[in-house]
Amino acid sequence: MSFDINKLSINKNIPIPLYYQLKTAICSQINSNNLQPDDSLPTELEITDALGISRSTVRQAIIELVNEGYLYREKGKGTFIAKPKIEASFFQKLDSFNQEMIDKGFVPSTQVLDLCVIQGQPDINKKLMLPEQDELIYLSRLRFADKDPVVFLETYLPYKNFESLIHEDYTVTSLYSVLENTYFCRIEHAVRRIDAVPANAQEAKLLLLKLNSPVMLVRTVAYADHDMPIEYSIARYRGDRNTFTVELKR
Amino acid sequence: MSFDINKLSINKNIPIPLYYQLKTAICSQINSNNLQPDDSLPTELEITDALGISRSTVRQAIIELVNEGYLYREKGKGTFIAKPKIEASFFQKLDSFNQEMIDKGFVPSTQVLDLCVIQGQPDINKKLMLPEQDELIYLSRLRFADKDPVVFLETYLPYKNFESLIHEDYTVTSLYSVLENTYFCRIEHAVRRIDAVPANAQEAKLLLLKLNSPVMLVRTVAYADHDMPIEYSIARYRGDRNTFTVELKR
Numbered sequence: 001m002s003f004d005i006n007k008l009s010i011n012k013n014i015p016i017p018l019y020y021q022l023k024t025a026i027c028s029q030i031n032s033n034n035l036q037p038d039d040s041l042p043t044e045l046e047i048t049d050a051l052g053i054s055r056s057t058v059r060q061a062i063i064e065l066v067n068e069g070y071l072y073r074e075k076g077k078g079t080f081i082a083k084p085k086i087e088a089s090f091f092q093k094l095d096s097f098n099q100e101m102i103d104k105g106f107v108p109s110t111q112v113l114d115l116c117v118i119q120g121q122p123d124i125n126k127k128l129m130l131p132e133q134d135e136l137i138y139l140s141r142l143r144f145a146d147k148d149p150v151v152f153l154e155t156y157l158p159y160k161n162f163e164s165l166i167h168e169d170y171t172v173t174s175l176y177s178v179l180e181n182t183y184f185c186r187i188e189h190a191v192r193r194i195d196a197v198p199a200n201a202q203e204a205k206l207l208l209l210k211l212n213s214p215v216m217l218v219r220t221v222a223y224a225d226h227d228m229p230i231e232y233s234i235a236r237y238r239g240d241r242n243t244f245t246v247e248l249k250r
Numbered sequence: 251m252s253f254d255i256n257k258l259s260i261n262k263n264i265p266i267p268l269y270y271q272l273k274t275a276i277c278s279q280i281n282s283n284n285l286q287p288d289d290s291l292p293t294e295l296e297i298t299d300a301l302g303i304s305r306s307t308v309r310q311a312i313i314e315l316v317n318e319g320y321l322y323r324e325k326g327k328g329t330f331i332a333k334p335k336i337e338a339s340f341f342q343k344l345d346s347f348n349q350e351m352i353d354k355g356f357v358p359s360t361q362v363l364d365l366c367v368i369q370g371q372p373d374i375n376k377k378l379m380l381p382e383q384d385e386l387i388y389l390s391r392l393r394f395a396d397k398d399p400v401v402f403l404e405t406y407l408p409y410k411n412f413e414s415l416i417h418e419d420y421t422v423t424s425l426y427s428v429l430e431n432t433y434f435c436r437i438e439h440a441v442r443r444i445d446a447v448p449a450n451a452q453e454a455k456l457l458l459l460k461l462n463s464p465v466m467l468v469r470t471v472a473y474a475d476h477d478m479p480i481e482y483s484i485a486r487y488r489g490d491r492n493t494f495t496v497e498l499k500r
Contacts, residue, residue: 196464196489239446
């Protein structure tokens with residue numbers, strides 16, 4: 001099925017801004033119809049004429065949907081439906097990235113950017129309750145869903161406890177499975193801190209984003225039994241490709 | 251105490267970028283020393299000289315800390331320590347905004363932007379499991395911590411179930427307390443969906459942000475007993491003023 005301009009309807013008599021109503025109406029059709037990624041949207045002019053609203057209103061709705069990752073534009077070609085966002089329950093679950101991606105129907109893969117032993121970092125050693133001089137393992141990875149980069153992840157672990165981690169190949173092995181199988185060390189809980197920040201130059205380059213696009217910055221201290229901190233990680237998720245869900249109870 | 255440039259140290263022999271080490275070192279001093287909001291940072295040139303690194307490295311570190319909300323700049327005056335971010339456990343708890351702010355030591359206040367009855371909105375009525383023609387209460391609020399706007403919040407509720415909600419003054423009353431006290435309706439659980447998006451014109455204006463600055467967009471369906479959906483809300487938090495923490499277990 002293709003996009004049906006006749007199904008877009010807006011109401012000029014309610015206090016909800018027109019551009020916002022149009023956004024909702026477009027989203028609604030993306031979600032409810034059988035539209036596919038890369039299907040094309042009507043032009044701004046077609047929507048303007050069909051709804052009798054100003055072109056700038058239509059443009060605002062479309063720009064925001066592009067910014068939020070629902071649509072994408074190609075110069076001279078038009079506006080198209082984007083791939084659906086990756087809906088992760090990462091804030092709530094300690095599943096591995098690979099498992100979560102597979103559950104969502106994506107093919108995960110990992111590129112290892114760096115794996116080495118570094119000097120203690122005052123801030124990080126403190127979070128891991130290590131003496132300042134203790135060395136750290138530093139692992140930096142770029143993780144993909146269906147070949148698109150979705151998260152840039154830096155991980156720090158105490159070197160003296162986990163020396164052999166340095167010899168693994170994390171393009172094929174999960175860090176958590178090595179921790180469990182080699183060290184019988186299972187992550188039992190974690191504290192995450194979440195911020196929305198503008199992509200810096202390195203993040204933009206790795207995640208194929210424009211500079212200053214929104215990135216979800218997630219910093220985690222992960223603990224094994226007896227509240228022993230094992231891992232500190234800094235993850236940057238592309239804002240336009242990820243959405244996170246949390247269920248909470250009183 | 252003032253900022254101590256001699257305590258900044260970086261290591262040129264590790265693979266962690268220098269600007270990033272400098273960021274961490276500055277943050278570490280902000281967190282561990284008794285620095286106060288509005289205390290000044292040494293100039294770029296002073297840091298450049300003290301550490302023997304390039305000015306562009308120093309600039310990158312400072313720009314990122316400004317973007318992330320740790321520092322702020324005033325033209326012709328210098329760079330200063332920003333107010334600490336508001337650390338909310340909003341992703342994990344159903345506390346009211348007011349209670350959360352009071353717990354964190356802020357003075358909360360609320361400005362009601364709009365409160366009215368609107369026609370059913372297909373998408374929202376569906377989330378609230380209402381027939382399409384059912385009217386909604388639309389409540390739009392701007393909420394402040396110590397007079398700074400931190401979240402722009404739009405709330406939709408079924409009108410026919412909660413008609414008298416339209417007569418309350420939400421600058422002084424909490425929506426949840428009216429629901430509980432007048433309707434004996436207590437929110438028992440909620441599903442939140444979290445995105446990092448660029449601020450649009452309206453959000454930027456209300457939250458005093460630059461256009462396209464990162465905003466944490468949190469959409470919530472809140473349920474009473476028997477999984478009855480009661481409330482749909484869209485909250486936009488200033489990225490530079492809010493940080494969210496989540497604790498999770500296997």
